[in-house]
């Protein structure tokens with residue numbers, strides 16, 4: 001699909017519109033959940049727009065995903081895909097690194113997210129979930145989404161940045177909200193502006209991590225930060241304290257909103273499909289609802305795997321990923337110039353009827369398509385696929401299994417169940433449920 005430069009120069013730009021001067025189509029992009037789908041129907045797998053201050057090309061479908069995430073990976077920059085606020089607030093962390101530096105750091109972070117490390121997280125995840133289920137049983141009628149967010153934040157902050165449950169985690173959660181508020185605001189650095197407060201919050205969280213890293217250096221532990229302090233590659237490279245701090249902060253940022261979104265979508269889908277819920281619960285009964293949750297018992301939950309995979313297909317938390325174009329390229333007969341921005345889209349490939357017949361129906365029994373993996377990109381793909389995928393999937397499965405074993409939930413009337421896509425897919429009214437112990 002690519003062409004040499006002389007061949008590319010004569011090709012047309014992709015079809016589409018640039019919208020209003022300066023703001024382009026940014027407002028529709030943020031406000032209209034069907035922004036990309038409508039334009040894909042009109043223009044096809046590649047179209048041009050102008051969002052977040054830059055000429056942008058949106059590409060969707062499995063072929064586009066494969067092009068960006070794998071075969072033509074070198075034509076794109078991650079770093080250039082992120083707005084400047086991210087660069088300042090999230091520092092020199094994996095999202096903003098490329099090439100050899102990225103590969104080195106990814107290798108050093110990896111041991112905290114795979115194999116043996118995950119085994120050690122099961123107990124913490126189970127204990128925290130247990131406390132939240134008890135709390136929700138006492139509340140009864142609740143707006144679930146913010147509560148789910150507290151749960152996943154607590155799991156992430158305890159495992160990833162070593163916070164203590166209780167007041168410390170609550171304070172970190174508050175600081176973290178201030179930090180994220182700064183990601184999408186005008187970067188004016190006065191003490192009373194949103195951005196100024198975000199910078200202060202960032203420094204306070206980094207100070208906290210600094211202190212915990214020093215503790216972990218004295219006394220090694222099995223949480224992610226403890227493992228990262230010890231992590232070393234075959235050449236003897238280690239993350240410095242300064243590197244560890246920003247990487248841990250990024251992991252906290254990347255690691256909980258997305259998971260919250262999938263847990264909420266799972267709860268919604270199960271409430272809307274009682275037959276699936278009954279079968280998933282029957283599996284838990286068969287495994288033994290009083291048996292502790294372990295890595296081995298999680299492996300036995302094969303129907304739950306299918307349910308979660310279908311939730312991941314139908315409700316991907318992130319709509320896509322931005323990249324900067326570092327070298328002009330051709331796709332489907334169109335030319336995309338260097339310096340533009342590209343957005344690859346996740347949901348469109350998941351709703352391709354040729355791969356997933358009746359894609360709008362929630363069907364955990366549908367065959368899992370393993371052949372064309374770029375039709376399933378909930379966690380991205382290629383060499384920069386989500387580093388926390390196994391962590392997130394395990395967390396999701398533990399929460400799901402515990403809910404199925406122990407609770408029932410009914411959707412309360414008079415709520416808007418529309419799922420809004422930005423910043424991550426979430427129910428507009430926060431998912432109001434009647435929550436009970438079985």
Ligand code: HEM
Nearest residue numbers: 251254255258259262317321378379380384386387388392
């Ligand atoms: C359901 C939960 C999650 C979803 C849906 C998700 C989704 C994604 C996606 C789509 C990407 C690639 C973005 C792109 O190509 O532009 C990504 C990358 C990444 N994710 Fe996740 N993520 C989840 C959970 C986590 C967790 C739990 C962590 C860490 C604890 C994490 C850390 C990261 C990091 C560090 C990257 C960048 C990897 C790199 O550049 O090498 N994510 N994630």
